[in-house]
Amino acid sequence: MPSRIAILAAGAALALFPSRAWPAQQLAQGRPTIPSLLDGPPAPVPPAVVSRDAEGHVTVRAIHLSERLVLDGRLDDQLYHDTAPFSDFIQQEPRAGSPATEKTDVWIGYDEDAIYVGARLWESDSSKRVMSDMRRDSSNLYNNDHFAVMLDTFYDRRNGYVFSANAQGGKFDAQVANENSNDDWNTIWETKAADFDGGWTIEFRIPFRSIRFRESATAWGINFRRLVRWKTEASFLVPVPASYGTGGLNKASGAATLVGFDAPAQRQHLDVKGYALGSLATNRTARPAISNDGNGEVGFEAKWAPTQSYVTDFTYNTDFAQVEDDEQQLNLTRFSLQFPEKREFFLDGDQFFGFGTQSGAQGTNPEIPTIFFSRRIGLEDGGVVPIMGGARLLGRSGRNQIGILQMRTGEVPALRAVATDFSAMRVQREILRRSRIGMIATRRAPAANGSQNYAYGADAVFQFYQNIQFIEYVAKTYTANRTGNDLSYRTRFIWNADRWGVDTERMFAGEDFNPEIGYLRRPEGFHRNHGSLRFSPRPRNLRGVRKVYFQGDIEYFTNAADTHVETRDQKALFRTDFTSGDRTQVDFTQSYEAIRLPFTLAKGVVVPIGGYDFGQVTASYTFGPQRPLSGTFTAIHGGFYGGTTTEVGWRGRIEFSPQFYAEPTVRLNHVDTPFGSGYSNLVSSRLTYTITPQMFVSGLVQYQSRTDSVSTNARFRWEYKPGSELFIVYSDGRTTLSRGVPDLQTRSFIVKVTRLLQF
DSSP: OHHHHHHHHHHHHHHHSOGGGSOHHHHHHSSOOOOSSOSSSOOOOTTOOEEEOTTSOEEEEOEEOSSOOOOSSSOOSHHHHHSOOBOOOEEEESSTTSBOSSOEEEEEEEOSSEEEEEEEEEOSOGGGOOOOOOSTTOGGGGGSSEEEEEEETTOSSSOEEEEEEETTSOEEEEEEETTEEETTOOOOOEEEEEEETTEEEEEEEEEGGGSOOOTTOSOEEEEEEEEEGGGTEEEESSOOOGGGGGGGGGOGGGOEEEESOOOOOOOOEEEEEEEEEEEEEEETTSSSOEEEEEEEEEEEEEEEESSSSEEEEEEEEEOOTTSOOOOOOOOOSSSOOOOOOOOHHHHTTGGGTOBTTBOSSSOSSTTSOBSOOGGGSSEETTEEOOEEEEEEEEEEETTEEEEEEEEEEOOBGGGTBOOEEEEEEEEEEEETTTEEEEEEEEEEESOTTSSOEEEEEEEEEEEETTTEEEEEEEEEEEETTBOSSOEEEEEEEEEEOSSEEEEEEEEEEOTTOOOTTSBOSOTTOEEEEEEEEEEOOOOSSSTTEEEEEEEEEEEEEEOTTSSSEEEEEEEEEEEEEETTSOEEEEEEEEEEEEESSOEEEETTEEEOSEEEEEEEEEEEEEEOTTSSEEEEEEEEEEEETTEEEEEEEEEEEEEEETTEEEEEEEEEEEEEETTEEEEEEEEEEEEEEEEETTEEEEEEEEEETTTTEEEEEEEEEEEEETTEEEEEEEEEEEESSSSSSOEEEEEEEEEEEEEEEEO
């Protein structure tokens, strides 16, 4: 079996990196050739900084700086006095193609070390500006007034980096791969903002060493987005179709061209990030019990960039003590839950290992098999397994991309976990303008049954015009004593226009398909068929209404032999989006579930074997994110496994000040069936106080009635130097079975310091 993996790896390398596909200059010099043609209008002739053509394409020119800018957000350096800005942004929302209602002026400069972006953002009413967060990488920053830039540094019209910030200095960065965003990517860069009489100003400084780019390139792709939240107006330098939604900035295929600069010559970079950790732990459920057991750890991560196109990561005694606890979920199904990856080492570069449009950190749809799922490394049956070390190579050469990962975990007898090797290799080749093909191979040794487990597959994503997409994959696994039907495949067609949408899919996984470094929700095997039709007009004569949706979906699963139905869902959806940012939605669902093994639905409620038909109605209202009280209120009522279910819930945000807010989640469910009745409740809240963009304290408190548990996770984070941090973390878990104050079960207190050294 190992020979199959070797053959696959060799074939992938030959197929995706053929020497005849490399330009002669690349073979001679060891780097890709510089594009000879601009994908846009000619470069502007100085002193002009922008040129446009009749089709809306844009080319902008960067200005060489003789000295480093003073980064204070005030736009009072010589660049802003001597150079005219470019502006004329175009709306995506609410009126696609119309000029932006608020003016935005932009400058771009560069020196030997960094790219600089400055912007003056005019406002007709500054008192309505939305500034509700300044914590770095907070997902809520998108719901603030903000300014963002996308840099396509390989000028391949597919990949890039996004840098975004608001008027408080809260910043957000992301990596774009095949026009999809990895919001968990982080790098070192700076931003400062300031106010002026007519609005606000902002500056970015993005060091060349913080991003990868084509060496000695003279052209990049670039686009800018401005969001005026109180108007719910999104505008771009280059027009973005409304059908692209909030991901419009990631669409590198339609970006402008940046010229007028020379990317610096290749330099090798080495970043070493060491850590030291001290902890106290209590566990009253262990045998023997542990009370305030002290421990200390040291370890490091190293990142070496031998070229601008490749980066190698090494890690020793990897630790994730600072990672926030998982958010608990209320499970009213017979399936296991999939929790997202939160560990920074695995989130960085996640897009290199995604297969068949499924992310390696969390699949976009849990029903779709995930070949590589990084949470399988270092976690076993809900317990933590130490990661002894590992290495990873990420990079690209021309139109080819590769990711290789090797990790080793240690032994934990209490979890029956033995020392295990995890390996993954992913290669992709970009074809046509926006399409790609690729292969993946994974290995776990030993596997869960003590032997070895392999998974390998090939996938393709074809994108045509703006809205048409075909997704295909075929995959196979090998596990000792499971050598029967171990194949999986998927084919999907998507037409996703603004007014109409069609989505059809056929998928299969055999009963012996077993990706042990992946995620499989239905391990017994299945056939899945899905179809969806959407009509979503933008009515001009309904005041206050931006868009309405009418959508019908049908999905059904049969067993691996395709002899009987396992699940069937038919749904009609009606939704209205308002110009205020609010939204209302009503769903009508008719379902069928075939239960082959009894499962627990709620405390004291066990659903027996049988077939169950039931229908439900779900109504929700979402208050726009610009409001101090925002979020989604949901109510569900209808049939459920021969009885009824009623549920109310709210997932939202309460803003007390731009620095202090709460994010509550409430789900209160009651089921009444012939087999019993019961409640399943989940109540949690995250409190966050941001002291500066580099310092915050947060606490997550969660209660779940199904497990009779209350947990607390409090964290303090201070980035005392760029890339270097101090963490203080307190966690405890308690049971509510006792009277009065919940009894302590587990507790930990951790202090962790990291230090980044750059060479």
